[in-house]
Amino acid sequence: MFENLSERLSGVFDKLTKxxxxxxxxxxxxxxxxxxxxxxxxxxxxxxxxxxxxVQDKATGQQVTKSVTPGQQVVKIVHDELKHVLAxxxxxxxxxxxxxxxxxxxxVGLQGSGKTTTTAKLALRLSQKSGKRVLMASLDTNRPAAxxxxxxxxxxxxxxxxxxxxxxxxxxxxxxxxxQATLGGYDVYMLDTAGRLHIDEELIAxxxxxxxxxxxxxxxxxxxGLTGQDAVNVAENFDREIGVTGVVLTRMDGDGRGGAALSxxxxxxxxxxFVGLGEKMDALETFEPDRIAGRILGMGDIVxxxxxxxxxxxxxxxxxxxxxxxxGQFNMNDLKMQLEQMIKMGGMEGLMGMMPGMKKMAAKAExxxxxxxxxxxxxxxxxxxxxxxxxxxxxxxASRKKRIAKGAGMEVSxxxxxxxxxxxxxxxxxxxxxxxxxxxxxxxxx
Ligand code: GDP
Numbered sequence: 001m002f003e004n005l006s007e008r009l010s011g012v013f014d015k016l017t018k019x020x021x022x023x024x025x026x027x028x029x030x031x032x033x034x035x036x037x038x039x040x041x042x043x044x045x046x047x048x049x050x051x052x053x054x055v056q057d058k059a060t061g062q063q064v065t066k067s068v069t070p071g072q073q074v075v076k077i078v079h080d081e082l083k084h085v086l087a088x089x090x091x092x093x094x095x096x097x098x099x100x101x102x103x104x105x106x107x108v109g110l111q112g113s114g115k116t117t118t119t120a121k122l123a124l125r126l127s128q129k130s131g132k133r134v135l136m137a138s139l140d141t142n143r144p145a146a147x148x149x150x151x152x153x154x155x156x157x158x159x160x161x162x163x164x165x166x167x168x169x170x171x172x173x174x175x176x177x178x179x180q181a182t183l184g185g186y187d188v189y190m191l192d193t194a195g196r197l198h199i200d201e202e203l204i205a206x207x208x209x210x211x212x213x214x215x216x217x218x219x220x221x222x223x224x225g226l227t228g229q230d231a232v233n234v235a236e237n238f239d240r241e242i243g244v245t246g247v248v249l250t251r252m253d254g255d256g257r258g259g260a261a262l263s264x265x266x267x268x269x270x271x272x273x274f275v276g277l278g279e280k281m282d283a284l285e286t287f288e289p290d291r292i293a294g295r296i297l298g299m300g301d302i303v304x305x306x307x308x309x310x311x312x313x314x315x316x317x318x319x320x321x322x323x324x325x326x327x328g329q330f331n332m333n334d335l336k337m338q339l340e341q342m343i344k345m346g347g348m349e350g351l352m353g354m355m356p357g358m359k360k361m362a363a364k365a366e367x368x369x370x371x372x373x374x375x376x377x378x379x380x381x382x383x384x385x386x387x388x389x390x391x392x393x394x395x396x397x398a399s400r401k402k403r404i405a406k407g408a409g410m411e412v413s414x415x416x417x418x419x420x421x422x423x424x425x426x427x428x429x430x431x432x433x434x435x436x437x438x439x440x441x442x443x444x445x446x
Contacts, residue, residue, distance in 0.1 A: 001225075001253065001256070001258050001275070002041075002256065002257070002258040002261075002292070002295060002296045003256040004041065004256040004257050005037055005040075005041040005256075005257060005258055005262075006295070006296050006297070008033075008037035009034065009037055009078075009296065010298050010299070011033075012030050012033045012034060013030070013071065013074070013075050013078070013299060015030070016030050016071035017069060017071035017072050017075060017299075017302060018071065019070075019071055021070065022070040022071055024060075027056070027070075027074060030074065031052045031056055032052075034051075034055070034078065035051075035052045038051060038052075038259075038262065040257070041257040041258055041262065042228035042229055042257050042263075043262045044232065044263040044266075044267055046266075047085065047262065047263045047267065051085055054081050054084075055074070055077050055078055055081050058080075059073070059074050059077055068302075068305055068309045072302045072305060072306055075299050075302045075303065075306070076303050076306035076307070078297065079294070079297050079303045080293075082262075082293035082296055083289045083290055083293040085262060086261065086262065086265060086272075086289035086292055086293060087265065087289035087290075088266075088269070088271065095273075096246075096273070097217045097218055097245075098126075098188050098218070099217075101181075101185075101186065101187040101188070102178065102181035102182055102186045102188060103187065103188050103189075103217045103218075104177075104181075104188075104190075104191060104214045104215065104216040104217060105122075105188060105189070105191070105216060105217065105218045105220060106193065106207075106210065106211055106216035106218070106219040106220070107119045107190060107191060107192045107220055107222060108193050108207050108219060108220070108221050108238060108242060108244065109195055109223060109238075110195050110196060110197065110198070110199070110223070110224075111194075111195035111196050111197050112195070112197070112224070113195060113223055113224045113250060114222055114224065114248075114250035114251065114276055115195055116140075116146060116149050117153070117250070117276070118220075118222045118248050118274075118276055118284065119136055119150065119153075120136065120150065120153035120154065120156075120157055120281060121281055121282070121283065121284040122190070122220075122248075122274070122284065123136050123154075123188075124157040124282070125284060126187075127157075133184075133185065133186045133187045133188070134159050134160070134187065134188045134189070134190065135160050135161070135162060135177065135181050135186045135188070135189040135190070136150055136154055136159060136161045136162070136189070136190045136192065137150075137162035137173055137174070137176075137189065137190070137191055137192065138151075138162075138164070139170040139173050139174060139192060139193045139194060140192065140193070140194040140195070141168070141169060141173075141194065142194055144164075146192075146194070147164050148164075151164065156281065157281050160184075160186075162176065162177050162180055170193065170206055170209070170210050171209050171210060171213050173191075174191055174210045174213050177189050177214075178213075191214055193206065193207050193210055194206060199234065199237050199238070199241070204242065208241070211242060218245045218246060219242065219243060219245050219246075220245065220246050220248055220273065221234075221238050221239070221246070221247050221248070221270075222247075222250060223247060223248070223249060223250070223260070224249075225249035225250060225252045225258075225275070225276075226251045226254055226255050227260065228257065228260050229259065229260070229263070231260040231264070232260055232263045232267050232268065235247055235264060235267075235270060236267065236268050239268055239270060246270060246273035247264055247268070247270050247271065247272045247273065248272070248273060248276065249261055249272055249274075249276065249287075250275075252275040252277055253283070258296070261287075261292070271287075272287040273286070273287060274287055275287050321334070325430060325432070326430060327430075328426060328427075328430045329426075330422065330429050331391050331393060332382050332385060332389070332390040332391070332393050333390050333391065334429075335382065335418075335422045336379055336382045336383075336390075339375050339378055339379050339382075340379065342375055343372055343376070377408070377414065378418050378421070380408040380409070380410070381405070381408045381410060381414065381415055381418050382418070384404045384405075384407035384408040385404050393419060398412075401416075
């Protein structure tokens with residue numbers, strides 16, 4: 001899967017990573033090519049557009065890391081963005097909610113999507129890998145051959161199927177499956193619903209009726225990955241009508257483009273849980289966004305290299321800062337960084353609440369009105385200072401103070417509070433810095 005896209009992208013990035021310096025135009029050109037590659041892979045237009053925009057924004061705001069080339073950094077950004085588009089805020093890949101036995105799993109999808117095959121593949125996986133006792137039941141009363149097919153697959157993989165009773169309707173079968181699963185001590189029972197060539201009212205009504213009696217823990221939609229955008233549309237429809245908890249993309253062994261996989265999460269908000277990679281019973285893989293992003297880009301070495309470089313730089317920066325703080329150097333740039341960090345971490349309260357022993361201080365900070373709004377005002381004050389003033393706050397005499405306060409639309413008294421805060425935090429940082437150097441231990445021994 002993804003071969004075509006992968007080839008296209010590696011063409012784009014091979015060029016980029018070999019260049020020493022990158023102009024904004026270089027990045028723009030590369031991203032245009034990425035966009036075309038995504039569209040050719042049948043990724044939906046809004047998803048491709050958002051993707052490129054997100055990469056562009058991140059690439060522009062990115063600090064240049066010395067030991068890697070800008071092109072390598074762009075690769076890393078693209079990798080992270082791929083992961084994001086595949087996963088959203090991912091739950092664990094392939095995790096199914098199947099506690100409280102017997103847990104019902106409802107399998108839905110169009111005819112020919114690979115639903116019955118996937119039901120059996122998943123049953124095999126659950127019984128082999130997770131040691132679950134699984135019961136499968138076919139609800140496809142329109143097509144006796146489909147019921148037979150599941151029974152045959154069940155025998156083949158050694159998973160029980162619910163005996164077929166002629167003339168029973170799908171809801172009755174679902175009830176009988178539940179009964180049998182409960183009596184027989186099964187962990188999971190899988191309901192393979194009827195498919196049709198298109199989504200129609202009867203199909204939806206039937207699936208909904210089964211859903212209502214079975215109350216499934218998971219409703220997995222099986223869609224044919226080869227159908228690209230259509231697969232995403234089908235998923236949107238099924239989700240709207242029946243509600244699905246996850247998607248299985250089949251025939252990914254034949255899909256060199258992978259557009260369905262790339263758009264699914266962004267368009268439907270539903271996670272891809274598994275991909276089918278062949279007709280054999282073991283051809284089912286969990287969908288792991290990290291690994292798949294790596295596979296698409298095929299540049300794992302570069303991604304690892306940039307990650308390492310970023311870690312080193314962060315550590316070096318932190319160390320340099322700590323050294324300065326220990327010497328009592330804490331200027332307005334440092335304060336601004338701290339304030340911005342606080343906003344990121346959920347305000348003063350969030351930050352201090354996380355540090356042991358700081359809970360009380362957090363409450364005090366809240367009393368003092370140190371919420372986000374105030375933090376932002378303080379940042380505005382700092383932004384109103386000149387470079388020189390930020391580095392040397394002691395320069396701030398009356399006339400400068402007036403100008404700065406006015407520039408930020410605030411009062412000189414607000415600025416005085418900020419200056420006091422800078423001094424106090426500077427002191428605190430100095431003390432904390434000393435504690436870090438083993439000072440705490442020395443104090444304790446005294
Ligand atoms: P259903 O009508 O949705 O139940 O579809 P089936 O499970 O009967 O599958 C239809 C055909 O697709 C069968 O020939 C399967 O072997 C094949 N199939 C299912 N999943 C995959 C897959 O991941 N890759 C490939 N290559 N074929 C698949």
